[in-house]
Amino acid sequence: MYKRNQTKKIKIGNIYIGHQDKVLIQSMCNIKTSKASQIIKQINKCALLGADMMRVSIMDKKDADAIKKIKKNISIPLIGDVHFDYKLALLAIKNGCDAIRINPGNISKEEEIKQIIDLAKKNNTVIRIGVNSGSIDKQIYDYDRPLNELDMIHSIDKQLNIFKKYQFDNIVLSLKGSNILTTINAYRIASEKYDYPLHIGITEASINEISLIRSSAGLSPLLLDGIGDTIRISISGNPYQEIVACKRLLHDLGLYDNYPTLISCPTCGRTMVDVTKLAKKVLTYLENNNIKLSVAIMGCVVNGPGEAKNADIGIAGGKGQYVLFKKGNIIKKINEKDAYLTLIEEINKMMNNN
Ligand code: SF4
Known part of the structure; x- marks a missing residue:
């Protein structure tokens, strides 16, 4: 500060x-x-x-x-x-x-x-x-x-x-x-x-x-x-x-704690999952539930794993699927269609353990 x-x-x-x-x-x-x-x-x-x-x-x-x-x-x-x-x-x-x-x-x-x-x-x-x-x-x-x-x-x-x-x-x-x-x-x-x-x-x-x-x-x-x-x-x-x-x-600017940090990539020709739709849905959930975690939603493995590892929780996309990271560790692979619910479930587990 x-x-x-x-x-x-x-x-x-x-x-x-x-x-x-x-x-x-x-x-x-x-x-x-x-x-x-x-x-x-x-x-x-x-x-x-x-x-x-x-x-x-x-x-x-x-x-x-x-x-x-x-x-x-x-x-x-x-x-x-x-x-x-x-x-x-x-x-x-x-x-x-x-x-x-x-x-x-x-x-x-x-x-x-x-x-x-x-x-x-x-x-x-x-x-x-x-x-x-x-x-x-x-x-x-x-x-x-x-x-x-x-x-x-x-x-x-x-x-x-x-x-x-x-x-x-x-x-x-x-x-x-x-x-x-x-x-x-x-x-x-x-x-x-x-x-x-x-x-x-x-x-x-x-x-x-x-x-x-x-x-x-x-x-x-x-x-x-x-x-x-x-x-x-x-x-x-x-x-x-x-x-x-x-x-x-x-x-x-580091002047307000009680708000989530959402990191999501801009998407590019490498992106094979719908990052934008997922990022918007996840932000709405985080804001509505006052969750102040850092969450990364990334399109691919170029910058994805790095950003996702630095966040509290994150996912990096591949072809029709994501890899889930939690506090820097790979937890599992998720099908794109299950990504939102699985991510929310993991976010809630993190919140309950805090
Ligand atoms: S993370 Fe991957 S998909 Fe997203 S913008 Fe960067 S290179 Fe493209």
Whole structure:
């Protein structure tokens, strides 16, 4: 584990953020918040998948009023996302949000922020100052030239001055951009400049496969530098895939233990078994059953036995059959048609013996 930035430790609901090795996973509901029952169901499913906290949009009074019911029926911290109307931020705090996110690009008047701060102090509510490249404070950047990282930093600074004036410290910062290099630079400057926990993400990162590449490209350099206390991988669609993506990225960077390692070969002209189909089925089983083993599914004997030997368990294909390896030892040969069930049986035996 490489050294992580020692940011300020902030309590948000029943968990802590910052000043720890753990990078928390978060996502955002994609249902209108006033539909409380559906939101509760979605948040609880996200929590089961591994979300440490969830955010909901507060667009009107009905959304803010739904917070009370939602809070009673979930077990992870809830963040209310508020834009334009500071009164909705006050309502979200009053109704029990553990944190609110305000955007300096559209809530920036000192007298309004002071009211939010006063109420947040009374309720121990965390405030995330969340800059987004799509809605920067117009006095700082008016979209008349390419955005740069300092525009985002100036936007944070301007709002932080108000928070400092009213002695409010229960803060998380984010500086999300859709441009990867600008975002990385902004977070690097922020991590040097502030000791508040940082929520990191590439915003508006597009549909699944594009977001996965864009977010990995943007978040990995930061995470490897020890920057980032919580992450979101923004994918157009529902939040479930975002949480799984966060787990996969953090796991591959050595920052998340509770996830399987699936190794499978790309297949080539030598492949004589259906590696792709088997790998997908096995990954689904491992994820659904929370099995954190390392499993290799390889097409042939060129790299197969080597990778399969290094994994906890693995198979390497031949003509219509596989060889099964366990902790480096060949156990048996399996017909391709029996491969999935035999592998799962062996995985379960390993889990029961652990
Ligand atoms: S492990 Fe074998 S089948 Fe798979 S890509 Fe490598 S050489 Fe091809």
